[in-house]
Amino acid sequence: MFSGxxxxxxxxxxxxxxxxxxxxxxxxxxxxxxRIDQSVAHxxxxxTVVAIHDDGTYTVTAIEETLRRSNLGQLRVGDLVNVERCMxxxxxxxxxxxxxxxxxxxxxxxxxxxxxSTYFKFAYTCSPELVRKGYVTVEKGSVTVNGVSLTVxxxxxxxxxVAIIPYTFEHTNFCRIAKGSVVNLEFDIIGKYIARIIxx
Numbered sequence: 001m002f003s004g005x006x007x008x009x010x011x012x013x014x015x016x017x018x019x020x021x022x023x024x025x026x027x028x029x030x031x032x033x034x035r036i037d038q039s040v041a042h043x044x045x046x047x048t049v050v051a052i053h054d055d056g057t058y059t060v061t062a063i064e065e066t067l068r069r070s071n072l073g074q075l076r077v078g079d080l081v082n083v084e085r086c087m088x089x090x091x092x093x094x095x096x097x098x099x100x101x102x103x104x105x106x107x108x109x110x111x112x113x114x115x116x117s118t119y120f121k122f123a124y125t126c127s128p129e130l131v132r133k134g135y136v137t138v139e140k141g142s143v144t145v146n147g148v149s150l151t152v153x154x155x156x157x158x159x160x161x162v163a164i165i166p167y168t169f170e171h172t173n174f175c176r177i178a179k180g181s182v183v184n185l186e187f188d189i190i191g192k193y194i195a196r197i198i199x200x
Contacts, residue, residue, distance in 0.1 A: 003087050003094035004043045004142075004149020009044075009080035009173045010063045013057055020064035021048075022073065027057045028083055034058055039100070040119055041084040043173070044147035044184045045070050045099025070102045071146075080173040082147040095149030096142040106145075108177050109159070118169060120145075120177060123159040124185060134195030135187050144186040148172055153190040158192075 010028035017023075024042070031052065034040070040051045042058065047060035069075035075081065087093070106124035113119075122145065128134050137143050137152040137160045144150070150162040164174050177183065 002098040004098040006082040006172045010083045012079045022062045025059045041100045061127045070184045118164045121161045134192035142188045144182045174183045
């Protein structure tokens with residue numbers, strides 16, 4: 001489980017394909033604190049650390065299903081990847097409950113500078129069946145974009161906006177998101193449970 005409070009944007013240094021799997025090797029400041037089998041969110045996708053290297057990098061593996069559902073299959077060497085270690089149960093929940101299970105991708109369709117912050121608009125396609133299961137946003141509700149816990153504004157049936165403060169812009173890969181960029185979405189798990197209990 002995660003909180004959506006990204007620790008840093010790691011640098012992707014190597015991509016190695018192995019059948020339907022892809023091994024991603026990254027460099028970040030806390031590599032020496034990781035251990036094999038540990039869960040780390042990468043752009044909001046929970047992946048297991050499978051190797052730790054002497055050069056300060058580590059490797060995780062993404063399977064074909066993960067690559068199909070997320071933007072990890074589109075990554076290139078040199079890209080920044082938002083990373084977060086699993087949440088400590090005895091700590092504060094600064095973001096919201098994030099599972100690390102990406103629901104779908106979205107496309108950035110607009111950006112706007114407003115009073116020192118940047119508004120990003122994302123559009124996604126969601127079938128009526130998935131909407132009934134809670135794959136939606138609500139005004140002032142929570143959504144995870146590339147692993148970042150954010151508050152929704154201007155919620156529409158297949159789009160929404162989020163406001164990114166300068167700190168988040170500078171310390172996550174939002175600094176590289178522009179029109180046409182593909183991002184990962186995880187909708188609020190609480191909303192999914194409510195939709196399941198109270199079918200529309």
